[in-house]
Amino acid sequence: MSIDIDTARKVAKLARIRVEEADLPALAGELSGILGFMAQLNEVNVTGIEPMTSVTPMRLKRRADQVTDGGYQDRILSNAPDAREGFFAVPKVVE
Amino acid sequence: MSLSSLTIAAARDGLATGDFTSVDLTEACLAAIDGADALNTFVHKTPDIALSQARAADGRRGSGAGALNGIPLGIKDLYCTKGVASQAASNILKGFRPEYESTVTRQLWDAGAVMLGKLNMDEFAMGSSNETSAYGNVVSPWRRSNDSTALTPGGSSGGSAAAVAADLCLAATGTDTGGSIRQPAAFTGIVGIKPTYGRCSRWGIVAFASSLDQAGPMTKTVRDAAILLQAMAGHDPKDSTSADLAVPDFEAALTGDIRGKKIGIPREYRMEGMPVEIETLWTDGVAMMRDAGAEIVDISLPHTKYALPAYYVIAPAEASSNLARYDGVRYGHRARLAAGDGITQMYEKTRAEGFGKEVQRRIMIGTYVLSAGFYDAYYNRARKVRSLIKRDFELVFAIGIDAILTPATPSAAFGLGEMADADPVAMYLNDVFTVTVNLAGLPGIAVPTGLDHQGLPLGLQLIGRPWDEAGLLNHAYVLERAAGFVSKPAKWW
Numbered sequence: 001m002s003i004d005i006d007t008a009r010k011v012a013k014l015a016r017i018r019v020e021e022a023d024l025p026a027l028a029g030e031l032s033g034i035l036g037f038m039a040q041l042n043e044v045n046v047t048g049i050e051p052m053t054s055v056t057p058m059r060l061k062r063r064a065d066q067v068t069d070g071g072y073q074d075r076i077l078s079n080a081p082d083a084r085e086g087f088f089a090v091p092k093v094v095e
Numbered sequence: 096m097s098l099s100s101l102t103i104a105a106a107r108d109g110l111a112t113g114d115f116t117s118v119d120l121t122e123a124c125l126a127a128i129d130g131a132d133a134l135n136t137f138v139h140k141t142p143d144i145a146l147s148q149a150r151a152a153d154g155r156r157g158s159g160a161g162a163l164n165g166i167p168l169g170i171k172d173l174y175c176t177k178g179v180a181s182q183a184a185s186n187i188l189k190g191f192r193p194e195y196e197s198t199v200t201r202q203l204w205d206a207g208a209v210m211l212g213k214l215n216m217d218e219f220a221m222g223s224s225n226e227t228s229a230y231g232n233v234v235s236p237w238r239r240s241n242d243s244t245a246l247t248p249g250g251s252s253g254g255s256a257a258a259v260a261a262d263l264c265l266a267a268t269g270t271d272t273g274g275s276i277r278q279p280a281a282f283t284g285i286v287g288i289k290p291t292y293g294r295c296s297r298w299g300i301v302a303f304a305s306s307l308d309q310a311g312p313m314t315k316t317v318r319d320a321a322i323l324l325q326a327m328a329g330h331d332p333k334d335s336t337s338a339d340l341a342v343p344d345f346e347a348a349l350t351g352d353i354r355g356k357k358i359g360i361p362r363e364y365r366m367e368g369m370p371v372e373i374e375t376l377w378t379d380g381v382a383m384m385r386d387a388g389a390e391i392v393d394i395s396l397p398h399t400k401y402a403l404p405a406y407y408v409i410a411p412a413e414a415s416s417n418l419a420r421y422d423g424v425r426y427g428h429r430a431r432l433a434a435g436d437g438i439t440q441m442y443e444k445t446r447a448e449g450f451g452k453e454v455q456r457r458i459m460i461g462t463y464v465l466s467a468g469f470y471d472a473y474y475n476r477a478r479k480v481r482s483l484i485k486r487d488f489e490l491v492f493a494i495g496i497d498a499i500l501t502p503a504t505p506s507a508a509f510g511l512g513e514m515a516d517a518d519p520v521a522m523y524l525n526d527v528f529t530v531t532v533n534l535a536g537l538p539g540i541a542v543p544t545g546l547d548h549q550g551l552p553l554g555l556q557l558i559g560r561p562w563d564e565a566g567l568l569n570h571a572y573v574l575e576r577a578a579g580f581v582s583k584p585a586k587w588w
Contacts, residue, residue, distance in 0.1 A: 003463070015415065015462040016422075017455055018443035027459070030519060034460055037520045038404045041476050044483065051478030052485065055292040055306055055536035056561060060335055075194040081429035088424050091438050 002032040098123035100262040103166055103319040110156070110165050117165025120265075121149035121209050124167045127263045128211060131236075133588040136258040138172060138230045139180045139213040148209040155207060163326050164207030169258045169267035172213045173220055174200050174310075175299040179210075183301040184228040185218045187449025188427040197299025198331045199268065199310045206326040211264050215254030218451045219418065220275055220303045223525035224514065225253025227453045232511050235283060236261035236584035240550035243587070246508045249279030249525075255313045256283040260584060266314040266323050270300060272307045273406055274529025277541035280313055281503035281554030284543040284582060286320045286571070287313045289529075291561050292536035293338035294324075296331030304413035305336075307406075307533040317542065317572045321345035324564065340562060348565035349572045354388030356570070359496040363399035364528060366505065372547050373502045380500055380544055380555045383577035384570075394496060396487040401480050402531040407523060408464050408477035409534075414454075415461025421449060456519065485535040492560050498570045501528050503541040503554040528556060538564045540571045544578035552582065 003011070008028035012019040019027055077083040082090075098120050101109070109115050125145060128137050145167060152165035175181045175193035182188035196204075204210070217227040224247040225233040235248040235257055248257040252269030256279035259267050269276040271289035280287030288311050295310040302308060312323035325345050331337045360381060365374070385391050423429035423445030430444035450458065464473035491499070505527055514522050532539035538559040545553045555574065559567030 007463075008459075011459045011463050011466070014466060015455075015458050016419075016439070016442040016446055017450065017458065018440075018447040027456075030456060031460060031463065033518050033520060034407065034456075035463075035473075037523075038408055038464075038473060038477075040404045041401060041408070041473075041480055044398065044401055044476075044480050046476060046479040046483070049479040049482050051475050052481045053478075055336070056338065058293070058336075058338065061332075061339070063332065072194075076425075078194060079191055079426035081423060081427070090424055091432060091436060091441055093438050 003028045003035065097127055097262065099127040099264065101265060102315045103163070103265050103322050104316070106166055106265055117149040117152040117209060118146065120165060121145050121167045121211070124211050124264050131261055131263055131588050134234050134236060134257050134261055135231055136215055136233055136254040136261070136263060137169065137212040138215045138254070141179055141210055141212045144179070145209050145211050148204070152207050152209060161206035162322065163203060165209060166207070166265055167209040167211050168203065169211050169214045169255060169264040170200060171252055171255050171268050171270060172216050173270050173301045174268060175301065176200055176210065176213065180213060181301070182229070183219050184216045184230055185449065185451065185454065186229045186428055187421045187446070191426050195299060198296035198333060199300065199327045202329065203326055208326070214258055214267060217251035217253065218454050219301065219414070220251040220270055220272055221414070221453050221457055222250040223274070223278060223522055224509070224511070225250040226511060227451050229451065233257050234511065235508055236588065237283060237508065237551055238584070238587060244510045247282065247511050249282035249508060251275040252279050252313060256280055256285060256287070259283070259285045259313050259315060261588070266312060266319055268310060268327070269313045270308060270310050271533065272303050272410060273533050274526040276311045276313060277529045277539055277556055278504050278525055280541040281543070282508040282552065284552030284580065285313060285315060286317050286540065286542055286575070287311065288320050288324060288540040288564070288568070289532065289538060290324060290328060290564050291538045293336050294328050294538070294562070294564065296329070296334040296337045298331055298333040302417040304410040305417060306413060307410060317568055317575045318346060318349060320540070321349060321568045338562070343565045345565050345568055348569050350569060351573055351576065353384070353570055353573050356389045356497040357392050357495050358384045358389045359392050359394035359491050359499040361394050361396045361399065361499060361501060363396050364501045366527065370506060373505065373553065376545050376553050376555065377500070377502050380574060383574055384500060387573045387577060392496060394491045394499070396491065396531070398480065398483045398487050399531060402484055402534055403523060403527055405477040405480040405484065406526070406530045406534060407460070408473050409481060411457040411461035412465050412474050413461070415458045415465060418454070418458055421446065481534050484531055488535045488537060497560070498567060499558040501556045501558065503528060503556040507547045507549070507551040507553055532558055537561055538567050540567055542571045542574050542578070543580040544574065545580065546582055
């Protein structure tokens with residue numbers, strides 16, 4: 001399985017990482033190499049094997065549905081690149 | 096001899112008898128750190144916090160003192176520390192100062208420990224040589240006996256390993272997703288343990304691959320690993336995967352008696368092309384365990400060969416999801432936008448500028464294996480193989496194996512830049528002996544047991560039963576005593 005330039009462009013788009021057009025061939029080559037390494041997995045007979053969902057056999061714990069934290073908007077916003085009037089600010093999303 | 100070269104156990108004794116104070120210890124470490132900028136280990140120094148914690152610790156001596164009272168530690172940059180830069184060695188988190196403290200570090204401060212600063216690492220813990228860091232490479236304190244080539248300390252916890260090996264701190268925290276505690280520990284001649292998945296809380300530790308990540312100690316001795324792990328471990332309601340199990344007394348488990356224990360030697364770990372020195376190291380380790388009264392059993396872990404490819408599907412898949420949060424909105428870097436740029440351009444430019452090359456590569460691999468049409472072929476298949484790898488271990492534990500002995504790494508430390516032109520897969524092979532342990536969620540420990548022909552440290556790995564860190568540490572203690580590794584890097588920095 002190898003990745004062509006169109007697929008590399010699509011993956012970069014899905015990952016929301018800007019990749020210059022000139023860098024796409026090298027990226028496609030690297031990704032293909034890694035996928036080639038993964039192709040070994042096709043040698044394994046996995047018939048009837050369940051995919052692992054939990055590393056250790058434990059039930060996920062449940063907790064009461066209660067508010068236990070919060071009330072410090074200024075601290076939440078303190079690391080934001082652009083915070084205004086108590087909100088995170090981003091470029092215009094809706095025309 | 097500087098006080099910074101003490102073990103935790105020796106410092107604890109010296110503090111108890113009043114031979115020195117925590118301020119003495121801390122000042123010795125801070126001086127050693129300031130003299131070791133050439134190693135590039137401490138990337139955010141916190142001398143003011145350290146001295147204030149040390150003074151408080153000195154005031155608490157006696158019954159009010161916790162298990163780590165007055166002990167100066169280094170903290171991997173992956174741990175969020177309140178008010179102190181925590182950026183996972185990435186430019187995308189430049190300037191980030193958490194408003195909260197990770198559970199593990201909070202437990203350390205509650206036990207009286209002193210924070211010297213934050214330690215360099217591979218960006219987002221993705222790497223095996225500490226060359227992907229936004230802070231630049233860590234340089235190992237070790238050099239080959241006949242040249243001055245700058246060597247890697249290993250990765251991703253390379254800053255932690257180098258700082259402990261160079262006696263800049265008494266011990267450090269690390270994290271291990273595929274070998275990131277054990278491989279650098281082996282490269283630098285120190286001890287590093289990755290506990291059972293769920294033993295330490297992951298809350299407040301920057302996530303890489305959530306089903307594989309575990310925190311653990313990196314120390315000068317096995318006893319110190321027991322002491323530090325004790326303080327780091329325990330149930331945390333804020334991490335739903337942290338185990339609600341009692342934490343045994345790890346130090347008390349170090350009896351040095353492993354008579355009658357069964358040590359498994361997996362034949363699949365004898366890799367083609369493995370250096371003779373690694374083979375000899377392993378054979379010697381087997382003899383040490385046998386001489387200590389353990390029974391040596393040849394075992395088979397048939398799916399070992401598929402661990403690395405499975406890991407390099409699962410870890411990037413989880414990373415691509417976890418790292419989606421770095422979008423330039425809530426914290427960290429945001430790209431400068433051109434006129435007319437919308438939110439998509441903001442995401443794409445921010446992530447292209449903020450993430451390094453290896454991180455971008457892994458996010459994109461993860462994106463690909465999770466995308467429609469490939470999810471079953473890659474991601475689900477890898478998770479099935481992971482089930483088989485775990486079953487391999489369950490089967491040998493079911494026949495009574497207590498611990499498994501393997502090499503920790505396929506080679507000694509290599510030179511910085513030596514792998515630059517190799518393809519990414521060549522670097523991934525560093526984790527060939529360690530990655531199975533993360534996939535199966537088991538505890539594993541690296542113990543230094545010898546030097547190669549160039550005078551560089553080599554280590555062996557012991558793998559334990561789930562939740563049996565106590566037994567594992569005792570086996571490691573026996574190995575440590577038998578090997579008698581005492582070498583230290585000659586100071587050149």
